[in-house]
Amino acid sequence: MKKMNYQITIDSPVDHVFNTMLGKETYKQWTAAFNPTSDFEGSWEKGAKIYFTGTNKDGEKEGMVAEIADHIPNKYISIRHYGVLDKGKEITEGPAVEGWAGSFENYSFMDIDGKTLLKVDVDTNEEYLDYFDEAWPKALQILKEISEK
Template sequence: MENLRFSVEVAAPAQHVWNVMLDLDTYREWTGAFHDGSTYEGGWNEGDEIRFVGPNDDGTASGLIGTIVENRPHEFVSIRYIGDVQNDVESHEGPAVGLHENYSFSETGGVTTLVVELEVPDEWADDMRGMWSEAIGSIKRLAERA
């Protein structure tokens, strides 16, 4: 397992950056870095189950299933992965089970520092570095364009 960390300064209030990152419409835009057509099903409240899924070429969906462990609006979200979906089939086993992903938002003088920290299986680390680097840049652009 590897621990990855990404950070970006965004010229926007934390509440706005939070909304850009987590609202479904803008989520679909910035997660194109991972997979065209990515979306989520579920909610961001503590205890909610959430599925991060995207379409496969054959019309099925694949992705990860998580539980929201902690949610402090406009400050922090923690996700613990409990399974995955491969070709529409749900499994609660696999390399992502038990791993965490955290988003932190801290604002000073109208500038928000967004920090994304995640645990990933070693075999995913290189891909995730590239995808998250692109994704966090997209979040910054989306938040600063409004």
């Protein structure tokens, strides 16, 4: 696993950026940089199971199975990935998840004179390094744009 780091400064208060990032409709907008059908099912509460979903080219639901490892409103969100959804079925062990199970995706929100510094730390394997380096900056730019409206 390699830890990737991304950050962006958003000209909007932390609480607004935090709520925009996690809101059902706005989440779909900024995560479209990863998958145009990106969505989530579940809760952002600490300890809750959450599914990060999308539709594959055959129209079947797929995605990630995760747990909210930590949630400090307007400060920090930590997501621990531990499985995949394949055709709507949850898989939490075996070859499909061995390469990244237990990886984390962490978001830190800091107030800088009324603006928000958002830092993202993501664990990934070699296979996704280039993809993340392309998709994460795009996703954060979209989050910035919709948060500054």
